[in-house]
Amino acid sequence: MSESTLAVPVEAASGSPVYSKTNPYLATVLVNEHLTSPASEKVTIHVELELAEGMTYTPGDALGVVPTYREEAVTELLKALGFNGSEKVIEPVKGTPGNEITVREALTSKLGIGKLARGAVNQYAKLAGDNAPAGLRALLGSENKAALEDYCWGREFVDLVTDFPGIVKDPQDLFNILQRLMPRLYSIASSQRAHPGQVHLTVRVVTYNGHGKDRQGVCSGMLGFRAPVGSKLPVFLDINDQFRLPADPNTPIIMIGPGTGIAPFRAFLEEREVTGAKGENWLVFGDQRIASDYLYREQFEAMEKKGFLTKLQTAFSRDQPNKIYVQDRLREASDELFAWLERGAHFYVCGDASRMAKDVEQVLLESIAKGLKGTPEQAAEYLKKMKAEHRYERDVY
Numbered sequence: 001m002s003e004s005t006l007a008v009p010v011e012a013a014s015g016s017p018v019y020s021k022t023n024p025y026l027a028t029v030l031v032n033e034h035l036t037s038p039a040s041e042k043v044t045i046h047v048e049l050e051l052a053e054g055m056t057y058t059p060g061d062a063l064g065v066v067p068t069y070r071e072e073a074v075t076e077l078l079k080a081l082g083f084n085g086s087e088k089v090i091e092p093v094k095g096t097p098g099n100e101i102t103v104r105e106a107l108t109s110k111l112g113i114g115k116l117a118r119g120a121v122n123q124y125a126k127l128a129g130d131n132a133p134a135g136l137r138a139l140l141g142s143e144n145k146a147a148l149e150d151y152c153w154g155r156e157f158v159d160l161v162t163d164f165p166g167i168v169k170d171p172q173d174l175f176n177i178l179q180r181l182m183p184r185l186y187s188i189a190s191s192q193r194a195h196p197g198q199v200h201l202t203v204r205v206v207t208y209n210g211h212g213k214d215r216q217g218v219c220s221g222m223l224g225f226r227a228p229v230g231s232k233l234p235v236f237l238d239i240n241d242q243f244r245l246p247a248d249p250n251t252p253i254i255m256i257g258p259g260t261g262i263a264p265f266r267a268f269l270e271e272r273e274v275t276g277a278k279g280e281n282w283l284v285f286g287d288q289r290i291a292s293d294y295l296y297r298e299q300f301e302a303m304e305k306k307g308f309l310t311k312l313q314t315a316f317s318r319d320q321p322n323k324i325y326v327q328d329r330l331r332e333a334s335d336e337l338f339a340w341l342e343r344g345a346h347f348y349v350c351g352d353a354s355r356m357a358k359d360v361e362q363v364l365l366e367s368i369a370k371g372l373k374g375t376p377e378q379a380a381e382y383l384k385k386m387k388a389e390h391r392y393e394r395d396v397y
């Protein structure tokens with residue numbers, strides 16, 4: 001997004017501007033460094049941004065980042081579409097006649113031209129109508145759902161346009177084919193009390209090879225490759241009242257955060273450290289290899305050495321023949337886990353929603369059942385009560 005396309009900040013009652021998804025703050029990048037070493041199979045970065053006065057957050061909140069596509073990706077798509085980029089289109093804006101912008105601007109910051117959606121293929125075919133080529137028709141209808149799914153995997157919109165060219169004649173039609181490009185959320189990895197005027201993020205840079213081409217996630221790619229120190233990024237705060245430290249600083253906390261799931265727990269720990277909270281802290285971190293993937297190792301080990309971080313467990317899945325994950329570490333400590341819960345500990349999980357969060361919940365239930373010497377139903381009841389008391393909170397994606 002260019003600066004000129006951003007709306008002027010509106011004033012809050014207090015006089016400070018209100019920043020939001022549609023009215024982001026242009027934050028200066030202060031630090032952008034790798035947390036993983038070159039030997040890692042992944043790239044995870046630590047990004048520090050400056051925040052405007054009046055932008056305040058609480059540990060547990062997220063930062064929204066408004067992404068833009070890289071110029072080469074947009075140019076490649078314009079070429080495939082046969083447009084020069086300066087053609088005018090109207091960006092529909094609710095309740096207004098819309099904004100006139102160039103098609104290059106639309107493809108850079110308004111429309112999702114990355115990961116190909118099934119809906120985009122259907123809309124594209126609809127636009128082609130009776131002229132839809134046989135290969136495109138073979139992806140339509142409920143009987144071809146699997147073929148469509150298969151076609152979309154690892155492809156982007158440019159691949160569809162290249163495979164079936166000449167269908168979009170009026171660039172305005174792109175607004176009917178593609179979804180809007182949405183901001184991405186990142187769990188905040190810092191305490192504002194520890195870092196006044198700043199916000200820190202822990203970002204896994206998404207890169208993969210799809211059908212012979214190197215691809216990037218739009219937002220993590222922007223943060224990883226196109227956000228050098230001194231550049232500006234459009235951001236806004238996203239409040240999450242469902243993921244909060246206990247109100248009582250003496251309450252123990254257990255935090256399960258593999259990979260980038262560590263982010264909010266760095267914020268929690270920094271906040272408790274800076275405020276002198278006396279409650280016990282238990283952190284479980286995991287990733288592939290200790291040598292290349294141990295995020296914020298020095299900071300956590302220093303906290304452990306001081307006795308502030310009561311218990312630090314790590315699980316590095318690829319460092320031994322049998323895979324060890326965070327849930328395995330938790331299972332090893334199940335008696336202690338139950339003892340902490342009985343002392344009123346809050347239990348937090350952040351990171352991968354697809355498997356890790358479910359596996360961790362299973363171990364939690366097993367540990368509760370064992371501790372209670374009870375049935376799975378009694379364990380489920382105990383966990384239900386924890387949820388109702390906001391003692392079991394998850395930030396999974």
Ligand SMILES: Cc1cc2nc3c(=O)[nH]c(=O)nc-3n(C[C@H](O)[C@H](O)[C@H](O)COP(=O)(O)OP(=O)(O)OC[C@H]3O[C@@H](n4cnc5c(N)ncnc54)[C@H](O)[C@@H]3O)c2cc1C
Nearest residue numbers: 154184185186187202203204208217218219220260263397
């Ligand atoms: C509340 C919340 C908090 C979050 N916190 C964090 C955080 O702290 N750190 C963090 O890094 N992320 C976090 N995320 C995820 C983040 O918002 C983005 O989803 C992530 O960075 C990817 O966005 P992107 O724009 O880079 O990728 P996109 O352009 O959205 O592309 C990602 C897509 O690429 C496709 N893809 C990826 N790999 C492959 C492959 N090998 N083959 C084929 N297709 C593939 C997938 O379809 C995937 O959905 C959080 C999400 C939420 C909702």
